[in-house]
Amino acid sequence: MIVESCRTRDQLEGLVQALLEVTGDLDLPQTLRRVVAAGRRLTGARYGALGVRDAECPGGRFSQFVHEGIDPATADAIGELPHGRGILGLVFDDPVPLRLDDLHAHPASVGFPEAHPAMRTFLGVPILVRGRVFGTLYLTEKADGDTFTADDEILVRALASAAGIAIDNARLYDQSRARRRRLEALHDVSTVLLAGGDLDRALQVVADRALELTGADQSFLAMPVDPDAPLEDIDELTIVVASGPESARAVGSVLPVTRSSAGRVFRMRTPTNSDQLEHAPFDRALDAFGPALIVPLRAGDGVTGVLVTLRRRGRSAFNSDQLALMTSFADQAALALRFAAAQREKHELHLLADRDRIARDLHDHVIQRLFAAGLSLHGTVDRLTSPELRARVDATIDELQEVIADIRTTIFDLHDGGGEPRPLRQRLRRAVADLTANSPVETDIRIGGRVANLTPVLADHTEAVVREAVSNAVRHSGAASIRVFVDVGDRVAVEIADDGCGVSEPAEHGGLANLAARADEVGGTFRFDSTVGGGTRVLWSAPVAG
Structure with missing residues (x-):
């Protein structure tokens, strides 16, 4: 069918070249860009884009949107990337090719934002991965001013089939790399804890690695001030560590549990992928951020806090793979932190036991012997005839009483545990x-x-x-x-x-x-x-x- 429709040798050679380019890389972002470039080249389209919609993305928005043909200045003037509504969402809802001579005449058209280039002709083809719609390749405005033909549609469908295989391979490779990075990040956290580093340092490593794992612009950890408080008594979370440009403003900020998305995740213990973090914890600085991943730090039946990663407004949303990655990382990090805390508590209990033993020995043996010595001296004083000797023995008895008082103070300090x-x-x-x-x-x-x-x-x-x-x-x-x-x-x-x-x-x-x-x-x-x-x-x- 392709051979019958593609009449010229140039079209066949172009298709073969496009298929080779698309399947020749395991880097997912690079693969998506190559698919868009190949689609434009095969059809002579001025503009091309590939929208990816993830099941976990809030509101059915694109998790990724790769475009070509629009210069950076125009893209900045347009502002936010498309949300996947109108004609762009049709091919997702009904995954068959859509070819239009005038997209403005279609009832689903919602128009374009200001500064957007004029576009009339349209060709959209779904890209399937393992039988499910992964994304849609959009092409508009043929360079010669003509409409897209049936031959164009066939060429792009062939490209989309090859792209589905290439994208699947790239995603598997990307997931493998993500698992490796997660293990490396957990190793970093464990290394800090096993080396005797304090909790704040370990939490900072968690925030830093979360930022890297998800390609976020800002991350932070929020926890209750009193970790021993019952869950129902906790009504605020405090940001204890952060990573990113707004970290200085973030740390110390408070999130209300009942009026923030982070608080709801803490209470419900359920990870969330959101297009906006509710309740700005660091003044207006958060207005610059949009997509958010919020995952609880779960350890056993308890939850110790939430880990949040943010991207700047206008960037693509987080996808389901990143949500799963962050959920796993947060859970395992929480277990590592809990284990370290248990080990530290066990060590402190050993120290307290040693202090109690020392205090008991001081009380049962040392003080009793000193007290007996004092009584003996008391009995001796009455038999002394020399005033000078009596005065010296009395002074010694007083000194013994002071020593006993000092030892009692030491015993109280030992029982109290000392330190923090x-x-x-x-x-x-x-x-x-x-x-x-x-x-x-x-x-x-x-x-x-x-x-x-x-x-x-x-x-x-x-x-x-x-x-x-x-x-x-x-x-x-x-x-x-x-x-x-x-x-x-x-x-x-x-x-x-x-x-x-x-x-x-x-x-x-x-x-x-x-x-x-x-x-x-x-x-x-x-x-x-x-x-x-x-x-x-x-x-x-x-x-x-x-």
């Missing part, structure tokens, strides 16, 4: 556990809100309030149960309630006075409710900011 302070949630739970360890009392501890947002000073006040109130309840109330409730919003609210004996007149000094003083110090409030036989409730609150 633990998160407040852990400190509060540890405090309640320590205070009730030798008591049959049952405890119910509930900690909610943005606890990690508290300043160190306010966090220390909160811990001190919980310690004082729980200690009083354990020592004086005879309670069977104690409820501890801490919530952080615009204010930090602490409530400790017990079902003990209660008191009719609370003392105006000691622990309760201390709680009131702490409230006054931070501009907060303190209330003590108790009745004989009706239990006790301590209410303490303070503003988080200001």
